[in-house]
Amino acid sequence: MEDALNEAASRVPDYVLRPVDGTYRRLNPTTKLVIAFSAALVAFGVRGWTGPLVVLAIVVATAAVTRIGRAMRPFVLATIPLIASILLVNTFLYPGAEDVLLRVGPFAATGTGLTEALQASLRVVAFALSVAVFSLTTPTDDLLVDLERRGVGRRGVFVIGSAIRTIPRMVERAGEIVEAQRARGLDTEGSPLRRIRGILPLAGPMILGAVTDVEERTVALEARAFSAPAQRTVIRPIPDSPAQRAVRWSAGLGAAGLVALGIAGILRFP
Amino acid sequence: MSGMFSTRVIALMPVAIAINIVLGAIVQQYLKLPIYLDSIGTILVGVLAGPIPGAITGVLSNLIWQYAPVIGGGTIGPFAITAGVIGLLAGLWGWLGVYRPRPASGTQLLLSALVGAALVILVVLPIINNPAYTNPDIGGYPDWVYTAAIAIAAIAAVVVAAFIYVRRDLAGLWVAGAGIITGIIAAFVSAPIAAIAFGGVTGSGTDLLVAALRQGGADVLSASLGQGLFSDPIDKTITSFVVFIVLAGVSVRVLARFPLGERLTGGRSA
Numbered sequence: 001m002e003d004a005l006n007e008a009a010s011r012v013p014d015y016v017l018r019p020v021d022g023t024y025r026r027l028n029p030t031t032k033l034v035i036a037f038s039a040a041l042v043a044f045g046v047r048g049w050t051g052p053l054v055v056l057a058i059v060v061a062t063a064a065v066t067r068i069g070r071a072m073r074p075f076v077l078a079t080i081p082l083i084a085s086i087l088l089v090n091t092f093l094y095p096g097a098e099d100v101l102l103r104v105g106p107f108a109a110t111g112t113g114l115t116e117a118l119q120a121s122l123r124v125v126a127f128a129l130s131v132a133v134f135s136l137t138t139p140t141d142d143l144l145v146d147l148e149r150r151g152v153g154r155r156g157v158f159v160i161g162s163a164i165r166t167i168p169r170m171v172e173r174a175g176e177i178v179e180a181q182r183a184r185g186l187d188t189e190g191s192p193l194r195r196i197r198g199i200l201p202l203a204g205p206m207i208l209g210a211v212t213d214v215e216e217r218t219v220a221l222e223a224r225a226f227s228a229p230a231q232r233t234v235i236r237p238i239p240d241s242p243a244q245r246a247v248r249w250s251a252g253l254g255a256a257g258l259v260a261l262g263i264a265g266i267l268r269f270p
Numbered sequence: 271m272s273g274m275f276s277t278r279v280i281a282l283m284p285v286a287i288a289i290n291i292v293l294g295a296i297v298q299q300y301l302k303l304p305i306y307l308d309s310i311g312t313i314l315v316g317v318l319a320g321p322i323p324g325a326i327t328g329v330l331s332n333l334i335w336q337y338a339p340v341i342g343g344g345t346i347g348p349f350a351i352t353a354g355v356i357g358l359l360a361g362l363w364g365w366l367g368v369y370r371p372r373p374a375s376g377t378q379l380l381l382s383a384l385v386g387a388a389l390v391i392l393v394v395l396p397i398i399n400n401p402a403y404t405n406p407d408i409g410g411y412p413d414w415v416y417t418a419a420i421a422i423a424a425i426a427a428v429v430v431a432a433f434i435y436v437r438r439d440l441a442g443l444w445v446a447g448a449g450i451i452t453g454i455i456a457a458f459v460s461a462p463i464a465a466i467a468f469g470g471v472t473g474s475g476t477d478l479l480v481a482a483l484r485q486g487g488a489d490v491l492s493a494s495l496g497q498g499l500f501s502d503p504i505d506k507t508i509t510s511f512v513v514f515i516v517l518a519g520v521s522v523r524v525l526a527r528f529p530l531g532e533r534l535t536g537g538r539s540a
Contacts, residue, residue: 155275203512
């Protein structure tokens with residue numbers, strides 16, 4: 001299978017293939033997806049310091065190799081409110097902790113709480129960065145094309161791709177709806193009760209518009225033989241290799257195994 | 271092609287996913303209330319197309335929101351399980367015809383309105399009577415929280431009863447019941463996920479509630495569960511009502527073409 005793919009890929013001109021540079025970026029998108037999921041599994045599933053730290057190290061190394069350090073900054077910044085919340089709530093309010101470090105008013109910061117807080121924060125950062133690495137090195141189109149070739153099916157690929165593309169349009173539509181409702185006297189600032197009452201005037205037209213849109217989309221899809229049973233020809237085959245397959249299987253099974261062993265209590269890391 | 275994954279359903283799902291993500295992001299960033307409103311699309315697909323499309327919509331919404339480089343949701347990924355369960359339940363309610371209009375009048379209507387109000391109070395009562403709120407020995411919990419909770423419960427009961435009575439429609443009672451049950455189940459599914467993955471907090475406004483419960487002496491899992499049992503039933507009930515009101519405004523012709531459309535239209539002619 002891979003030979004046929006690679007052979008086909010070698011015959012397609014470059015401006016169609018859109019090859020990317022960089023060893024990591026050139027990997028098959030499914031490989032990158034499996035790595036991202038395995039990293040997330042290890043970051044959350046392996047308790048203690050080791051799991052998240054290892055994932056963090058791998059992710060930072062990958063980011064350095066692919067030179068996406070600067071682009072990752074928004075992802076890191078987005079985790080700050082969550083980390084602040086984790087640190088505060090768990091350090092000061094960890095149930096059952098006795099080793100008090102310092103007292104601030106009625107609250108006591110405990111060592112156990114702080115340890116848990118730091119571990120949880122590490123988990124969140126490792127997870128967020130692995131998501132960032134995946135998002136920044138994998139064009140959505142490539143991923144969807146590859147998934148379709150692997151059997152996700154044209155309907156699944158359409159749902160994911162169309163959802164991602166519909167989001168900006170939906171944001172615009174939400175803005176338009178809010179503007180229109182405000183022109184009709186909707187109050188968008190003020191007390192929480194006012195704000196709750198503003199939900200229906202926003203969600204209502206949005207959903208109604210969406211449900212009626214579905215008719216048009218259905219007709220458009222059917223007109224393009226969406227439900228035809230024949231398999232589509234892939235014009236941009238994305239190369240794969242046995243080495244990558246090995247990496248995928250070992251990463252996936254390894255991550256699942258580590259978590260399972262951790263849960264069973266057989267294998268514990270500090 | 272017919273069946274639960276007809277072209278129409280496949281055209282609906284990306285739109286529903288986009289609605290979930292956009293409304294969820296708006297609520298998270300602007301409304302700052304202890305609700306999420308990121309399941310409107312999930313419940314919509316569940317009611318129109320069945321449990322499995324609903325579940326898939328929920329799971330994909332969470333994964334896409336987490337992994338797609340658009341409005342990056344910081345911690346929503348692991349809650350894909352909850353979203354799947356919500357979709358399954360919505361499909362069940364749709365199949366049972368919960369969202370079908372049921373015109374009524376007279377005593378039956380009045381009785382249903384009272385039952386609806388009683389249902390709301392019955393659900394809120396165990397939450398309010400949680401020792402973390404009422405026991406003066408545990409933590410320094412201010413009295414106004416208890417009063418505020420009772421006030422919110424009273425308002426909610428009146429709103430539900432008025433909805434049933436003014437619209438002369440028994441469906442309000444069923445929708446409220448479906449929303450409350452879905453919310454409770456969602457809370458039980460989410461609490462372990464929040465506790466294991468994030469130490470019980472999620473970086474949103476609900477964390478204040480978690481902190482308060484922990485200060486009252488609850489452990490990590492109970493605090494997450496306590497917060498969930500407060501936010502989720504409210505959120506899912508509001509969502510269910512929004513879906514019900516919107517679907518009541520869609521023409522029978524459009525509804526009837528969906529797999530579960532027949533169960534939505536009942537005796538309506540247009």
